[in-house]
Amino acid sequence: NAGVTQTPKFRILKIGQSMTLQCAQDMNHNYMYWYRQDPGMGLKLIYYSVGAGITDKGEVPNGYNVSRSTTEDFPLRLELAAPSQTSVYFCASRTGNQPQHFGDGTRLSIL
Amino acid sequence: DQQVKQNSPSLSVQEGRISILNCDYTNSMFDYFLWYKKYPAEGPTFLISISSIKDKNEDGRFTVFLNKSAKHLSLHIVPSQPGDSAVYFCAVHQKLVFGKGTKLTVNP
Numbered sequence: 001n002a003g004v005t006q007t008p009k010f011r012i013l014k015i016g017q018s019m020t021l022q023c024a025q026d027m028n029h030n031y032m033y034w035y036r037q038d039p040g041m042g043l044k045l046i047y048y049s050v051g052a053g054i055t056d057k058g059e060v061p062n063g064y065n066v067s068r069s070t071t072e073d074f075p076l077r078l079e080l081a082a083p084s085q086t087s088v089y090f091c092a093s094r095t096g097n098q099p100q101h102f103g104d105g106t107r108l109s110i111l
Numbered sequence: 112d113q114q115v116k117q118n119s120p121s122l123s124v125q126e127g128r129i130s131i132l133n134c135d136y137t138n139s140m141f142d143y144f145l146w147y148k149k150y151p152a153e154g155p156t157f158l159i160s161i162s163s164i165k166d167k168n169e170d171g172r173f174t175v176f177l178n179k180s181a182k183h184l185s186l187h188i189v190p191s192q193p194g195d196s197a198v199y200f201c202a203v204h205q206k207l208v209f210g211k212g213t214k215l216t217v218n219p
Contacts, residue, residue: 004154033207040120042200042209043155058207090154097204099145102154 134201
């Protein structure tokens with residue numbers, strides 16, 4: 001049972017490039033989330049999904065897009081990478097009122 | 112405007128002693144709180160939670176206390192162990208808001 005799997009673990013992008021951060025969970029959780037964590041800061045919610053086909057914005061959605069075509073996968077898309085998007089990105093999932101399960105993160109640097 | 116505040120960025124304690132991590136929140140309507148623990152290069156993991164219908168929840172060495180009138184909660188770890196060294200985040204369930212975290216170091 002892998003839990004929440006994020007790929008890649010590390011990535012360096014140039015300004016203006018695009019990429020997709022992958023997140024997959026094998027626990028059949030209906031809720032999925034994307035957070036970013038900047039140095040010395042807490043986690044800030046980017047987007048979340050309450051089920052396949054349903055997504056909504058969190059606190060800091062600008063510059064990102066998401067989709068949820070299946071229960072298992074919740075990819076995060078950066079269309080035009082900017083230095084301000086340098087961060088560690090965490091994906092999480094949960095079911096019902098249970099706590100979130102987190103992946104190990106993707107460390108993204110934009111130069 | 113921070114809805115959840117952890118005002119101590121770091122805390123250092125001796126092994127075997129008590130660690131007390133604090134968290135303040137702004138909205139009296141918040142009614143479910145969680146503590147997560149995070150090691151370097153890993154994602155946060157759930158530690159313990161508390162509902163506003165309680166003022167204390169205990170799980171082994173970990174106890175969370177909730178003071179609703181003060182909008183304050185605290186996590187007590189007794190006795191502290193070197194393996195407890197990590198960053199601890201306080202979070203509000205409804206708003207999915209996390210504090211900035213407190214880095215706990217337990218010295219042998």
